Amino acid sequence: MLDAGLHLLADQNLASLGVREVTREAGLSPAAFYRHFPDLAALGVALVEESLASLHIMIRAVLAEAGGAEELIDRAVDVIERHVREHRGHVRFLARERHGGVRQVREAIDAELGRFAAEVGAALAPQPESRGWSERDLRMLAELYVDHMVSTAAAFLEALETDPAREQRIAATARFQLRLISLGRERWQAG
């Protein structure tokens, strides 16, 4: 049922999805839907959890890897690119519903992205570049990274669906921007 929903949401949007539509795609009767979810919003929230599970794994993979800033950036962008390609449906769903029409889903996504930022912040803390940073500053830096990751993922997705040749350009742009942020971070203490 979740798969059916996700498949429909490829070119639709949660608020415009219909109960009958989902059950038809799943090969079930309309009434069967209510055996599993009270609402379409509930199905949306379930999809959020499913979508962010794999994303969570991805982020941990990047954070776990030690190494210099350069290699870390390259690796992060690569992982994002691959993740978008391998979980296209999930990424599209998240991008589309993050500011979409269903409040419960919006809030679920935002809460989870907030947790990501906290996790990134925690991983940043022990690094030598973070010496002297307040927790607040670290959090704001982490949010910048997370927002940038989201933007990059959305750009990859759009490229994948319209002009795949653009992928390289997006990857190069993302790396450049991350390097810029990294430089600013190193210089912050001096300011």
Added chain:
Amino acid sequence: MLDAGLHLLADQNLASLGVREVTREAGLSPAAFYRHFPDLAALGVALVEESLASLHIMIRAVLAEAGGAEELIDRAVDVIERHVREHRGHVRFLARERHGGVRQVREAIDAELGRFAAEVGAALAPQPESRGWSERDLRMLAELYVDHMVSTAAAFLEALETDPAREQRIAATARFQLRLISLGRERWQAG
């Protein structure tokens, strides 16, 4: 009719909007819709143009202002905050439909944001900090600024609708992040 649509889109999204719904809100008969638009997608594109007109003015206002990096950042964040408050409906529409279910609208928004990035890049070029930068690098920096602006605007919007007290925190975060990017930019030539 556009106003009616925008009002409906406050808690809905374009793909789930109905012709009858719009005309009912506008106090007209269903058939009247087709006198003005062939599609709901066409109404969406019209709303994109309306929404981006004011945004364009806002961006020019920020870019025109000369001054040091610090004051420019403060001013930019203020302008964004005020713009979101004064054009809440437009901003919400753009955030929601940027990755929404209607391709024509998505493409219209992306094209216009690309034009914004070009404009920002052109304004960045003559600044002393840009000495030695290739056009490509300037463009990537401009895209970072535009993406950051979009993220910030979306955050302001979400705060306005759920927890207005959070506005200050978002503004502070945005300023911090912009300062970080600015520092990275200054240091870039050295790398």
Added chain:
DNA sequence: AAGTTCAGCAAACGATTGTTTACTGAATGG
């Protein structure tokens, strides 16, 4: 082996949908 939960079905309900058609009155222009 009896009872109970579970996941599914067909059918039916009124309500709402998008779109077309033929018609109307007002403004506009030559």
Added chain:
DNA sequence: CCATTCAGTAAACAATCGTTTGCTGAACTT
């Protein structure tokens, strides 16, 4: 002053919708 465009209407079309109801068979539990 006549013709034409324009923005609106009511009515009708089949189609789809969300949801409830009562029923069925399979799978567990005890």
